Amino acid sequence: MDLVELQNKLDNTSFLVLFVTMLMYWIGAAFPTIPYLSVLSTTGMAIANLCIATLLGARWLEAGYFPLSNLYESLFFLTWGITTIHLIAENMSRSRLVGVVTAPVAMGITAFAALTLPSEMQHSEPLVPALKSNWLMMHVSVMMLSYAALMVGSLLAIAFLVVTRGENVELRGSSVGTGGYRTKNEQAARPSYRLQRNGENPQPQTPVIANHSPTLDSWQADKGAVNTAVLDVATPSASSVAEISTVATLSPVRLSLADTLDNISYRVIGLGFPLLTIGIIAGAVWANEAWGSYWSWDPKETWALITWLVFAAYLHARITRGWQGRRPAILAATGFIVVWICYLGVNLLGKGLHSYGWFF
Known part of the structure; x- marks a missing residue:
């Protein structure tokens, strides 16, 4: 079996595993007494993570460069990042609700990359001169990991809003110096x-x-x-x-779950924000080497700055202002949309130095 055939099998396998895993998480949330379903769900997410890592490794061997040069590769790297952050968050929270919100997103991204993108956008192509740099691995990989962490954190904030029914319940215990x-x-x-x-x-x-x-x-x-x-x-x-x-009207179980979601969301976003900051700085240095300017207000750069400001406001509100519960969750949910605009919207619909192409 050659590497191209292996990649085709792995991307379809990843989609299938994530689809089944998503169903298991949903069934487990509806019927929590079913034995071993929680273990099977976590195992499914780990298998999908391993399949995608193998796919990216095969891609790296085939093309000879780190697999982050086109949209197909970046989508699978993003999915790998989401599944990795999911496993970390689930281990910290011990709650299967993490998978209820992250598995559908991971599965949807995989389906989009494997089943929707034109075949010509899935093939490896020689790097353009500007991408032939060690900064490709440094900048893009860190940015993608930051997107993954911020997406997972925002999804958990959305889950918090669902669990609390959008009510003004503020929980002390996930910010500095608070509890209860x-x-x-x-x-x-x-x-x-x-x-x-x-x-x-x-x-x-x-x-x-x-x-x-x-x-x-x-x-x-x-x-x-x-x-x-x-x-x-x-x-x-x-x-x-x-x-x-x-x-x-909220049961103690809901309040306890909401407290967990609020805490883990805060921690995961706290992980993603420094990665985003490092990625933006690395991108500016790379841009100066490639194009002679640290910042050119390219659409991608502009939306990366907007994303940074949104999550900087989130962390500032929690650490300095002491915000808890609904208000920061709404801000994080807004950040989820902003991250997608920065990552996918600008790449597909905008015209700039970071665009991946058009669907025409």
């Missing part, structure tokens, strides 16, 4: 509980989260002592009461 659940204005509106024994001064206890009810076990009552739960309440506003009632 909260809602907007909750500090002023949420009642606090304390434990009081007969004849003793009240002792402060751990506040009860708005969506949970206090239990006798949580109060650690001593045998023979009579305890009274005393409610310290500052009269809440009508809007605060309505907000707490809204949060109460």
Whole structure:
């Protein structure tokens, strides 16, 4: 079997494996009690990752250069990056919901590359003079990995919005110096509980989260002592009461899952942003060597800057402003669209130094 035939088999195999894996993740999310389905889903994603890595390796051997010179190669490299980041995020979160949102995207990209692109765009071609540089591997690979990480992080933010039904639930625990659940204005509106024994001064206890009810076990009552739960309440506003009632509609399981998604999304985007920064700097150095200018406001460069600004705003809002929950999730979801415009929209529809070609 020659390398070209091996590539054709591997791209179709990758699509099939990702399609089956996507179905397993969806079925597992709907019926979580099915045994071994979680393990099989993760194994399927790992197999797809290995198939794509083998495909790219065969492509590298055939063409003699790092396989990132055309759209077909970059799509498969992006899919490899998404599956790699998926495996990392799933290992950190221990949640199969990660695969529910990442597997369809990985499968769709693979289907587009293997089944939609014209055959002439799938073949290896000799590099143009500007691409014959070691910067090809440095710049493009780092940019593609940053796209993969930012896409996965944004997908997890979208999943957070779905799990919380878009409600204004803010979770402390994924940014610096925070922990636990909260809602907007909750500090002023949420009642606090304390434990009081007969004849003793009240002792402060751990506040009860708005969506949970206090239990006798949580109060650690001593045998023979009579305890009274005393409610310290500052009269809440009508809007605060309505907000707490809204949060109460979310089950503890949903809140726990939302906290996990928010945390992992933040961490993955935190990984992708430095990669994007390094990739842009490397691209500027390469552009100066190839074209004599660090920055030419090419459409690709412009949208790369826009992408950087969107995710810089996201991280600034979380680290400096302390944003949690819905607001940064909406910003990250917007970033998902911006990344796709930067990567695929500009390449296919725009005219510039980074365009891969037209579908005409």
